[in-house]
Amino acid sequence: KAGVTQTPRYLIKTRGQQVTLSCSPISGHRSVSWYQQTPGQGLQFLFEYFSETQRNKGNFPGRFSGRQFSNSRSEMNVSTLELGDSALYLCASSLEGHDTDTQYFGPGTRLTVL
Amino acid sequence: AQSVTQPDIHITVSEGASLELRCNYSYGATPYLFWYVQSPGQGLQLLLKYFSGDTLVQGIKGFEAEFKRSQSSFNLRKPSVHWSDAAEYFCAVGAGGGGNKLTFGTGTQLKVEL
Numbered sequence: 001k002a003g004v005t006q007t008p009r010y011l012i013k014t015r016g017q018q019v020t021l022s023c024s025p026i027s028g029h030r031s032v033s034w035y036q037q038t039p040g041q042g043l044q045f046l047f048e049y050f051s052e053t054q055r056n057k058g059n060f061p062g063r064f065s066g067r068q069f070s071n072s073r074s075e076m077n078v079s080t081l082e083l084g085d086s087a088l089y090l091c092a093s094s095l096e097g098h099d100t101d102t103q104y105f106g107p108g109t110r111l112t113v114l
Numbered sequence: 115a116q117s118v119t120q121p122d123i124h125i126t127v128s129e130g131a132s133l134e135l136r137c138n139y140s141y142g143a144t145p146y147l148f149w150y151v152q153s154p155g156q157g158l159q160l161l162l163k164y165f166s167g168d169t170l171v172q173g174i175k176g177f178e179a180e181f182k183r184s185q186s187s188f189n190l191r192k193p194s195v196h197w198s199d200a201a202e203y204f205c206a207v208g209a210g211g212g213g214n215k216l217t218f219g220t221g222t223q224l225k226v227e228l
Contacts, residue, residue, distance in 0.1 A: 004157070033214050043204065043218035056215045090157055097214045099146045100165050105157035 001027060004093050004106035012112045018079040021109045023091030025072050029104075031055075031097030032074040034066060037088040037108070046089075049074050050097045078111075086113045116141040116207045120219035127195050128227045135190040135222050137205030146208030147188045148216065149179055153201045161203075164188065175199070200226045 005024045013019050025032050033056075034046040045058040049068035066076040072093075078085055088108045094101035117140045127133055139145055146165050150158040162173025169181040179190045188205060202221045209215040 031214055033216075035216075042220045043206075043216075045215050045217070048214055056209075058215070092158075092214075094214050099208045099214065100163075101214060102160055102163065103214055103216065105150075105159070107155070107157045 004091055004104050006089075006091050006106040006109050008109060009107065010110045010112075012114060013081050014114050015081055015083060017081050018077060019081060019111060020075055020077045021089055021091075021111070023074045023076075023093075023106060025074070025091075025093030026104055029093035029095055030072050031094045031101070032068055032072065033092045033094075033097075033103060034074070034076050035090045035092065036060075037090060038084075038086070043090070046076065048097060055097065081113045083113050085111065087111060116145070116209060116217050118205050118207050118217055118219035120203075120205055120222050122222045123220070124223045124225065126225040126227060129197050130194050133190075133192045133195045133199070133224070135203050135205075135224070137188045137190065137219060138186050139188060139205070139207045140186065141207055145188075147179075147181060148206040148208070149173065149177070149188075149190050150204045150206060150218075151201045152204065152221075158204065161190070195224075195226055197226045197228055200224055 007022045031050045033048040048056040052068045063079045068074045090108045092103040092105045094103045119138045148163045149161040205219040206216040
């Protein structure tokens with residue numbers, strides 16, 4: 001079974017632009033979570049989607065948004081990019097998003113904001 | 115709110131030596147605890163998890179962890195480290211209540227000397 005895939009793997013943007021990142025979960029997984037990883041703040045939870053609905057949200061500004069499609073694929077969008085948004089964005093999928101479900105992580109999208 | 119502390123930012127061990135990575139958590143109820151490993155340029159891979167039952171948990175790659183409620187700890191151990199174990203290790207706690215939201219520690223970078 002294929003793992004979690006994220007596209008693109010690397011992205012360079014300039015301040016003020018917006019960006020969309022994509023995540024394809026493992027087949028059959030219905031929950032998709034997004035995390036931001038930076039050297040200063042570490043790994044931080046952004047949001048989780050299940051059945052096309054945002055079920056959990058972390059403490060990030062409204063510039064960070066996401067959505068999930070009927071096939072469980074998910075996208076996250078960051079508008080009005082800031083230098084501090086430079087990070088590795090990780091997507092994780094799990095079967096149903098229960099606390100006991102294992103989350104499987106993708107390789108991440110490395111976003112650089114200039 | 116839950117939190118995770120990994121007191122050691124860097125650890126260096128010799129190949130073949132034993133390893134213990136420390137993790138302390140703060141959570142009001144019975145925690146859902148995880149250890150993940152991240153190699154350079156990769157996403158996170160689950161090593162093991164604890165939800166309930168036997169407090170000594172076996173994981174992949176020869177790792178184990180012991181849950182100690184009285185000490186609020188979930189330390190990761192390996193009896194004999196291999197050079198390929200060099201990576202960053204993250205302890206995480208689940209939020210409970212569904213939604214797969216994980217709170218991560220700051221990570222411990224493991225270096226293995228040959």
